[in-house]
Amino acid sequence: MAPPFLSPSLSYLSLWASGVILAIVFLKLFHLLLRRHKLAKAMDNFPGPPTHWLFGHALEIQKTGSLDKMVSWAHQFPYAFPLWVGPFIGFLNIYEPDYAKAVYSRGDPKAPDVYSFLLQWTGKGLLVLDGSKWFQHRKLLTPGFHYDVLKPYVAVFTSSANAMLDKWEEKARENKSFDIFCDVGHMALDSLMKCTFGKGDSGLSYRDSSYYQTVADLTLLVQQRVDSFQYHNDFIYWLTPHGRRFLRACQAAHDHTDHVIRNRKAVLQDKKEQEKIQHRRHLDFLDILLGARDESGIKLSDADLRAEVDTFMFEGHDTTTSGISWFLYCMALYPEHQQRCREEAREILGDQDSFKWDDLGKMTYLTMCIKECFRLYPPVPQVYRQLSKPVDFVDGRSLPAGSLISLHIYALHRNSAVWPDPEVFDPLRFSPENASGRHPFAFMPFSAGPRNCIGQQFAMNEMKVVTALCLLRFEFSLDPSQLPIKLPQLVLRSKNGIHLHLKSLRPESGK
Ligand code: HEM
């Protein structure tokens, strides 16, 4: 215990401390209010839906059906409207090609207000990096997606897909609909691990499938945090049960990626393996990361390395899972297109037993259907930026530097000025004749401009191989009692999964 003569100074101290804390809280609040004022003032010329003083539009955003609510607001307010998540974060929400072009043709940084929620998980990987470090990493990793690297992946996609389809053969025999989303997810993770992280031929281990669950949890928590202003402050968030769950899930994800890195490093210790790699003409993603040196010969730091592995491990499977699952749903919804894609695939396959690289370019109808499905069900429905310099829009309105932008890809793809009868599924919109006249920023499933998706080609190849194989093996139809409910969760998911009926097309599988 402190001697009695000290106690007056101790109580002074606590008085001081509370004074300082109060001042900090006050300053923080002042800072936030100033920011709210600035963001709101910048968007003065943009009318929008009514805003709750505290929640902004958060209550509507959190509701089921929020994506279509945005579309109806977009109808009401041409070009753009302010979108508030709580009292302090206001975006200009845009969904018109010229508006998208004004911002996305430049390389403005990602909005830290949203992307910082990923930091604990993905670190500063390509997705969240900005400036010269982003440029350096992008240049470094681009050769990992060269078509000579992608070519052999066709066989990997085929084997992962076939493993899933064999499993479905059994499920289909039960003559009940089932949720395909999770199986597609495991398949996509399996092929990603084989393609970019050099995993051997074995299927997914227990460790991998628990990683899959962890990512589902992490995306749910990040989306919830974006949509709930009371969770925006780090200090408060880490104290909540959700915040602690998020930290635990990050730890679990890192355990998985560390394991992948350690394994590869162990392989590299082996002299023979080293020689093999030197003789390979094209390195895979992890080879590139581990071999990377900057101008002064310094390796990527362990933190940078893990950030990229965490980023690609997530971006590389969750997006294609959403794409493939919603595509199969579209095929179930439109049996006539399903049949046409199947016939095309049969014709291309002929009497070969699997697809080759050159076949991918021949899948023209399937590709049009995939694009039309990306239009209506974009795997990444919304992306955010912060303006580094002012921007002038086509209609004469403008925004100052520092403003926050939300590009609503989902609403952009349903903009009726560009897409007549937007709700109609019509693959012919993407016939070469029809597509060539269209605004280059009208269709942005992979974003566009310098910060577009680096894995675009990888993703399209995987989509084509996997969906063609699915259609050759099964007929897909809806389960009217369990239609999917769209749910944005960083990627587009379904609240109740995607339940489909599968009918095997194999003659030998006795019904
Ligand atoms: C259907 C599949 C996919 C879709 C729809 C998609 C969509 C997107 C979009 C919209 C962005 C921009 C994000 C933003 O501005 O915040 C993006 C960026 C990115 N994607 Fe994809 N993606 C897909 C597949 C993939 C795959 C397979 C990989 C890796 C193997 C990948 C890796 C990345 C990375 C690293 C970035 C950040 C690029 C940068 O900022 O330089 N994506 N993707």
Ligand SMILES: *[C@@H]1O[C@H](CO)[C@@H](O)[C@H](O)[C@H]1NC(C)=O
């Ligand atoms: C499968 O279920 C459908 C309706 O649910 C029924 O019409 C059909 O006869 C069933 N087929 C078999 C082989 O059980």
Ligand SMILES: *[C@@H]1O[C@H](CO)[C@@H](O)[C@H](O)[C@H]1NC(C)=O
């Ligand atoms: C262009 O799109 C329209 C409407 O979808 C369709 O009727 C027409 O056949 C398409 N043109 C071509 C050449 O595919």
